[in-house]
Amino acid sequence: MQMANERLRDALLRNGLDPEQVAKAVNVDPKTVERWITKGRTPYPKYRHKLAALARESESYLWPQAVAAERKAETAAAEVVSVFPHRNAIPADLWDRLIKDAGQTIEILVHAALFLVERPRFVKGLAKKAADGARIRLAFGDPEGDSVALRSEEEQLGEGTLAARIRNALAYYRPLVDVDGIEIRFHNTTLYNSIFRFDDEMIINTHVYGFQGAHAPALHLRRLSAGDLFETYSESFEAAWNSARPATF
Template sequence: MPNERLRDALLRNGLDLDQVAKAIGVDPKTVERWITTGRTPYPRHRHAIAAMVRETENYLWPDAVAPERVAEIGGSEVVKVYPHRHSVPQDLWSRLLEQAAEHIEVLMYSGMFLTDNPTLIRTLRPKAQAGAKVRILVGDPASREVARRSEEEGIGKTTLAAKVRNALAFYRPLDGEPGVEIRCHRTTLYNSIYRFDDEMLVNTHVYGFMAAHAPVLHLRRLSGGDLFETYSESFDSVWNTASPPRW
């Protein structure tokens, strides 16, 4: 079976067979077989290619790493666990945002705490203009999922929807900006996800608690691990079902 993930990763990074082959010291036909027949390269070649295309080894070759090793690496992807979102240092949020150059992805219902930063729009716009891919997912304020979550947090059925509308008004100046996409989702969120290149903050959702009082995982992507990749794929799944806002 062809390795479409590897094919896509090479294309996205502008790499052809000859370039890859020369970089890792193999014949171009060998690289072609890795793509067209799904053959698995030796570990040293997997590491080199993963670094070249800035993807994890486990993403490109899901079956190449032993489950025990994947679990071990996954544990190392956890940088720190915070008991509550409000206990995450503000300078960590600032550092992650300032250093992000390729991917800024946010999945939440409203995330009103982000809008407390008056410079956020002025930070996101130039990053998108410089080539970063900015994707923002907020809840659909008219959805039953938002209403249900609002009730579960104990703040009333309509409160969260109002927060979502405020968040959409905040992000609206970015609408139509090249490199920025904003969508509304109607999913039941088990986690809010904040990705900044190869680092991520995952805010778990706990029944009966507002997100600010729920735990946060700080993750850093490692080749061969799949914890970071799991949440990244979850983001994509929600993104693919979401729609543009009804401004």
Template sequence: MPNDRLRDAILRNGLTPVTVAEKIGVDAKTVERWITQDRTPYPRHRHAIAAMVREDVPYLWPDAVTPEKASRIGQSELVQLYTRRSAVPYDLWRRLIERAEKRIDVLAYAGLFLVEQDRRLIETLRQKAVDGVTVTILLGDPSSEAIERKSIEEGSPGVMAAKIRQVQQYYNRLDDAPGVKVRYHDTTLYNSIYRFDDEMLVNMHVLGFPAPHAPVMHLRRLSGGDLFGTYADSFDRVLAASTTQPRGEMAA
């Protein structure tokens, strides 16, 4: 059975089996067998090809990394665990935003703290988008039941929706920015996710505690690991179900 994922990734990046073979120092027929017969390359070749076509090793060769090994690698993806979000250094947020070259993803209910701790954030995101960075902001739908439930659980009915309305005023300034998407979700979040290329800050949600008092994981993606990918997939699921404006406003 052919490895269609590998074939597609090679072609999508403007490569051929011959050019791949030349780059990693193997015979072109060997690369053809990896594609047409789904042969599995040695680890060093898998990693070289994955980097070349900008895909993950487990995506190209799902059976090459055992769950046990993926779990071990995933543990190494954890750079730092902060006991609460308020303990994450401001310099880390700024560094991750400024160094992003491909994508900046935000999944939260409001994430108001981002614009409050950096008044230049909106203009920074605008410039990043101009430079070719894809910026995706997923905010909670202020009219949804999930938002009010979150406010009640934190002992402040109505507060979360108000925070979202407040942060909307900032992100509305990006309406004309190319490469920026601001969308809305009604998901019950178990984590807020802030992704900057291959690094990520995951703010866990703890029942009854506001987000600043909940733990944060700093993750850095490693080929073959599954921890970073788990949260990246979660972001994509929420994005797929999101809307361009709050559902309440759509109904109106």
């Protein structure tokens, strides 16, 4: 028995699309769209690409079994725009462009990321984007959590140093509390990577034992329809977010 494609249903709903609108956009009968959703039928490749674009999701997310492994591997490599030896080697104008251009989704998973609030208008800019309809989710390390205490030790920062850095960062984000469209949580996960998502682009700051994040490598990713790499980090963010608790200031 074929199951409904809940990922496709959810993605279309999030983008305000009903079966009739989708059918018109991809030039098929609305009943065909209904079968793709309710019966989990897999569309032909020419339709999958259009549907993924409409739903703002990757083909590999919407139809995990439909994209060949070889194509996933090739596309994943193509999703890597740049590799930086250290996060602090990322040009300031790249950060500025990503932040400026993001209009729908901003997701940040970090411990403190104090470097972001060094931009004078970063926090006000987030509030403006939320007012314009962007969905913004910010997950910081729980200052009281075991994982933050351990990371402070591993990075040789000293006891309580990372927790204090997080509290310092949070002071800048206080104006965003209760702003519609913005959610802030504390996570207590082992942070293997810091994730900075701006619509269909990401900065992934890998974490290396004994090194602070600024001195660890970073990847610039751009989402491609059949890719798997961007989606992997997106699902990782979701898992950390779902285990996090509302932030307290």
